[in-house]
Amino acid sequence: MSQVILCRVLDYDSKVIESSLAAAFQKLDVASHFQSGENILIKPNLLSAVGPERAVTPHPTVFAALAEALSGLDLTLSYGDSPATSQPAAAARIAGLTDVADRLGIAHADFSTATTVRFSQGTHFKEAPIANGVLAADGLVNLCKLKTHALTGMTGAVKNLFGIIVGSRKAQLHVQFPDLQSFSNMLADLNREFMPRLIVMDAIVAMEGNGPMNGKPRACGWLLVGFDPVAIDTVGATIMGFTPGDLKLLKTAQAAGLGTADPRDIEVALLDAGTGATTGEGSLADFSGQLAIPGFVRPAVSRSLMTLATKLAGPLIKRHVMERPAIQPDVCTRCSQCVKACPVDPKALSQNQARAVPLYRYDRCIRCYCCQEICPAGAIVVEPAWPGRMFAGARARKARNTRE
Ligand code: SF4
Ligand code: SF4
The missing domain is CATH 3.40.50.11440 (LarA, N-terminal domain)
Known part of the structure; x- marks a missing residue:
């Protein structure tokens, strides 16, 4: 014990x-x-x-x-x-x-x-x-x-x-x-x-x-x-x-x-x-x-889904099945810190032009969430991907609202 x-x-x-x-x-x-x-x-x-x-x-x-x-x-x-x-x-x-x-x-x-x-x-x-x-x-x-x-x-x-x-x-x-x-x-x-x-x-x-x-x-x-x-x-x-x-x-x-x-x-x-x-x-x-604290807002992700998708491998499956980071454009201050923090090479986040909201390349993204962790504005949330989005949409919206 x-x-x-x-x-x-x-x-x-x-x-x-x-x-x-x-x-x-x-x-x-x-x-x-x-x-x-x-x-x-x-x-x-x-x-x-x-x-x-x-x-x-x-x-x-x-x-x-x-x-x-x-x-x-x-x-x-x-x-x-x-x-x-x-x-x-x-x-x-x-x-x-x-x-x-x-x-x-x-x-x-x-x-x-x-x-x-x-x-x-x-x-x-x-x-x-x-x-x-x-x-x-x-x-x-x-x-x-x-x-x-x-x-x-x-x-x-x-x-x-x-x-x-x-x-x-x-x-x-x-x-x-x-x-x-x-x-x-x-x-x-x-x-x-x-x-x-x-x-x-x-x-x-x-x-x-x-x-x-x-x-x-x-x-x-x-x-x-x-x-x-x-x-x-x-x-x-x-x-x-x-x-x-x-x-x-x-x-x-x-x-x-x-x-x-x-x-x-x-x-x-x-x-x-x-x-x-x-x-x-x-x-x-x-x-x-x-x-247990009633109504404690936990991450809007499914661990088993992530593991399954990772095991099934393949960028296409990852892209369409796994949960993923997503940027709320109205919260993003275009500071670029998430792009700099992305550890994969080539990066899974890029800015088409200076001061633009960064864009994800989900087929490159390993879902490490370094970008979500580093974002000083709280603009990056975890978004369930299909089919998780269908079941977890309400929880995702709740997480997304944490800075509102
Ligand atoms: S770190 Fe956050 S605020 Fe800065 S560009 Fe990325 S998403 Fe926008
Ligand atoms: S989750 Fe990780 S790999 Fe994906 S874009 Fe963010 S920092 Fe890059």
Whole structure:
């Protein structure tokens, strides 16, 4: 059984978050997983340089409470991430983490330079340029945010590790691992090599709809703590209303031995934020109905359809069967960032003339959704293609409206 603590935290009140983490640390005996004097890196999900109100990044109040709790274990702390589009220092500053780190004396780790590491246990992914700030640490603490994700359905603990790979290599990995199954295999190998000591998930305000960058903040009221990244994500997926078994990333991570995605094998404890008292305990399967947020807007994509289309292969089938990114011309600011971000060669996005709305070549598109993730205007949505469009049109329209 894997244990996940769910602290009931309704807003970003620092005192409540501090007491919740203290109770969770005690219940999980977190101290026994660290040794006095170790150098520990906190790895927040800093996807881009945006403020905490957007729910793209973990809230600075959670970062502060976690850092203070870890400092109490006599650890030397650093923090950092390699964002998809921004400079690491800028992303940390705008997300509100730099102020906290400066106040607490936490060093910003080096996420600008990297060393290529050969993976001792990689079955699909053999080596990658890992941030030197990660390599300098004795261990990682994974501070993730619960969000929807166009490619993987949801992003939380397992996907957060992608940020330890520095810079543009991340985009190239989408070409090297072009479908959801191979991308999940890659993430599983990465997590196995850099397994975090502790995971804290900010699901106090999560993201629904057009995530992981341009969705809507959605209050969920949970702060999750545990050691098993797959179990943490499985609880997060349950909060979003997914059936965890439908998410290929979680199934792959479980098959790779990283943890469990079976709700019957996850022991959850619900803690009251104020008192730290346990208000419920049992398997996740017992609490699934209670945890799922009614009407949570999940990505308007069918994972099974994507996998089937990928297996059937052929650009023609992909073009006509699979869901696909689509640009809303009335929202697009013609900034060209999506064209620059497209990792395939030749590109699947082009502009016929300067300042025109980019056009897709779906037969080239591998559906990595780097363009959707990077778009600063939230103009790119996931559009189900035929025949999915017939069945999922309403959900797609809902996702499309997330910035309205
Ligand atoms: S990144 Fe977004 S706003 Fe910029 S050109 Fe592409 S679709 Fe338009
Ligand atoms: S067009 Fe978008 S989804 Fe398609 S390959 Fe390029 S970045 Fe990926």
